[in-house]
Amino acid sequence: MSLLATPPPTPPISALFLIEFDAKAGYTLLWKRAASDSIVLDDVVEYKSLPSGLHEVDEDLVYFVHDAGFAGLSAFVNRRIDDAALRNARMVAVGVLVPLSYGRLGRAWRHTADLQLLARQIADDKSQIHLLEEFWSSHSIPAVETSAAAADIYSHSRLRAVSDGTRIFAPPHRSATSGTCAAGPAPPSAKLEKNHxxxxxxxxxxxxxxxxxxxxxxxxxxxxxxxxxxxxxxxxxxxxxxxxxxxxxxxxxxxxxxxxxxxxxxxxxxxxxxxxxxxxxxxxxxxxxxxxxxxxxxxxxxxxxxxxxxxxxxxxxxxxxxxxxxxxxxxxxxxxxxxxxxxxxxxxLVIKATQRDLRRYTCLKAALARLATPSQPPSPTLSSAHSILDRPTAAVAPAEVSDMQIAEIVEPVTWTALAYQGFMWWASAGEQRHSDSLDEAAADAALLADLIAPCPVPTIRYRDECPAEAEAPAAAQQGHVEDGNDDEAIEARTELAIVAYFHRLTTQILSVGAQISSSEAPVLDSDSDAGLAYHDDDDDEEEEEEEDTQQLLRAADGDERQAKTIRVGSQVLEAMGLDIWSSVDAEFARAVMRVYFERRAHVETKGVEVCGVRLC
Missing domain, CATH: 3.40.50 (Rossmann fold)
Structure with a gap:
């Protein structure tokens, strides 16, 4: 789907159903229609449309996948009624199935408003079931098209698989398969559909x-x-x-x-x-x-x-x-x-964010806050932008949080990092740390280039590498259209920036991985445990003979390239945008090389070295 001024028509549906939850009978499929007999609804959609605990809320919207070929969407309504037999509540759900060939969710969200209205009307008056027949007559898809659409999801090319995500924010005049989602601001009239x-x-x-x-x-x-x-x-x-x-x-x-x-x-x-x-x-x-x-x-x-x-x-x-x-x-x-x-x-195993993630997140939120309020530069602290949270279009500004709360979700600074930063601060009178901060901020700003004003130079707090006290340059302010105060335009630009940011971060990670995989980087034999294991001298000759045999076998199988372990240093981690001090990010880099490029990697985080000897 694209950001369009005029929303496209709703996709045709392959099935429509009404479910009621009865205190005695349980889930009951009261009414159903399907475009094909091959679409099984009984004992399937009842449980997918009504997950556990739904009786505790008044209304909800449930997405699900049906038989790998259809996306489901159901609108749930819980009405209080004066009927002791029903425990004073009537709970119904009206849902549809749409072929997944239309996208991740089959663009079923375009039926949201209609389904919610039908569910409310039937919950208030059970005799209104005839409305379902009218809806089915006007929105159903022919059986032949249903079968073809369901089969189509298995024949998509790799390019089609990629395009589904990026097309969401692609302007009408651009290709839907743009690699970075979009290269500039969304058109002034463009916006996402209401229920997307x-x-x-x-x-x-x-x-x-x-x-x-x-x-x-x-x-x-x-x-x-x-x-x-x-x-x-x-x-x-x-x-x-x-x-x-x-x-x-x-x-x-x-x-x-x-x-x-x-x-x-x-x-x-x-x-x-x-x-x-x-x-x-x-x-x-x-x-x-x-x-x-x-x-x-x-x-x-x-x-x-x-x-x-x-x-x-x-x-x-x-x-x-x-x-x-x-x-x-x-x-x-x-x-x-x-x-x-x-x-x-x-x-x-508890997974936390790294210190690099914290700084990147602070910078991203500050940039999004500037995008939401282009005429008012945010203040130096995190709490300054908190008032934006109350706006429906901008849950983008971080609230001030205590160090104790941050410790709950962020890894502590490693002793190695503290030792290195302390030494470099003393040796360079603070200049090296400032230079590292500038390089990091510039790398983060590049991910939002041409979408948001660049992140200001960090000058106050190290933890918040991207304080938002500096006013955006005049050239960046020109990128905001006259309707900058329009909530929908701000929301569209914010969502565009978020998707573009992560897609560019993906590009950064995998591009660096591809370069390392194809380069003549130093390699180690995979069976030597990256050169770190201890070997007895008496066993050297035997191990060399075994290694020669293994190398011949790998060459015969065409796997010699994969048998080599690449050395990946902290500079590569930094180029990927990862934390050079974090062992978790080092493991992620190893996984990227293995999963995406079938290469084994020995990743070295940054450490403190004296005369070429690593101390920690």
Whole structure:
């Protein structure tokens, strides 16, 4: 979909259904229509449309995937009624199925307003079911087209797979497969459709803070990501869509990636439940069948069933959202004290943001705040931009948080980093640290070049490498159109900037990885444990003979290139935009080289060296 002044027509639907939750009978499929007999609705859509805990909310919007060929959208309404037999509540859901060939969600969101209206009318008056027949008559798709559309999703080229994410923000006159999403500001009249899930991008940044970056990296590695949440699930479904979009591989990278690289988009499954466990377990098959590379196709989904969070074999990354994550921020105190989501890996390993993520996040938020208020330069502190949070178009300004709260989600500064920074500050009278800050800020600003005014030079606090006290240059201010105060125009530019930022960050990471993979970088034999393992001199001759044999076997199989381990230094980490002090980012760089380029890498973080000897 593109940013258009006039929204395109709604996509035709392949199925329409009405579900009622009865206290005695449970889920009941009261009414249904399908364009083909092959579309199974019974005992499927009832559970996908009504996830656990939905009875605790008045209204909700649920996204789901049906049989891999259709996207589902259902509008849920819970009405209080005077009927003791129904426990004084009538709960109904009106939903549709749309072929996934139309996009990640089949563009089903274009039916949101109609489905919500139908659900409310039927919840208020059950005799209004005839409205469903009228809606089906005017929006259904012929059976032949349904079959063709469902089959089409399996015949997409790699380019088509990439284009689905980038086309969201592509202006009408540009190619939908632009690698960096867009190269300039959105047209003044352009805006996203009202119910598009990409409207949750700014809320995603507000909810996760710096944690959005480790989550983005997990998505880039095509991990299986499960978001555990409470009802309502509408916001969580938006997060699923948004993270899938942000981790798209820009089409400009197709030429430098091998054919064996992971899929160019992370599969969004949206809402899943206990009945989807076989579907999630099926993703284990490629993992178990391949003992060399454990990278599956990957997916991202959300659930309200806590039992899925307990089954660690189903997911690689578990994200637990706080109870009130979907509640809008109403005051500064609530925003400052709000709990953060938690991200865990297998065996309960807590995943935190790096110090580099924190500085990058601060810079990005300050830049987005300047974009939202071009005529008013933000103040030097993080709290200065907090008032923007109350605006519906700008959940982009960070609230002032304490060091204790930051410690909950950000890795502490390593002793090596402290030693190095302290020594360099003393040796250069602070100049080296200032120079490093300038280089880092310039690299971050380049990711938003031609979209947002450049990040001002850091001069105050080291933790906040990108304070927003400097007024944007006049040339940058000219990029704002006269309707800069229009909320919809500001929102469109903000969402465009967020997607472009992450796509360019992806380009930066993979481009550097491709250069290292194809360059004549120093290599080590993979079986030597990157040259770090101790070897007994008495065993040298035997090991050399074994290595010669292994080399011959690899050459015979055409795998000699993959058998070499590349040395990757801290300068490469810095070029990728990663934390040069973080062992977690070093592991991510190793994973990128393995997953995308089939190369093994020995990554060295930055350390303190004296006369060529590494001390720490």
């Amino acid at each position: 899930p990409a409207h949750g991008l700014t809320r995603l940044l507000e909810t996760f803070g710096p944690l959005v970056f480790p989550l983005f990296r997990a998505a880039l590695l095509r991990k299986r990501i499960l978001i555990s949440c409470h009802a309502p699930v509408h916001q969580a479904n938006d997060f699923v869509y948004d993270l899938s979009i942000l981790s798209n591989i820009p089409s400009s990278l197709l030429d430098i990636l091998p054919e064996s690289a992971p899929t160019q988009r992370l599969r969004p499954l949206f809402t899943v439940g206990v009945r989807d466990i076989p579907l999630l377990a099926a993703d284990l098959k490629p993992l178990l069948a391949n003992t060399v590379d454990d990278s599956g196709t990957g997916w991202i989904a959300c659930t309200t069933d806590s039992i899925l969070a307990i089954k660690e074999d189903l997911w690689d990354v578990l994200v637990t959202l706080p109870t009130n994550y979907s509640s809008p921020t109403s005051n500064s105190a609530a925003s400052i004290n709000k709990p953060w989501p938690t991200i865990k890996g297998p065996k309960g």
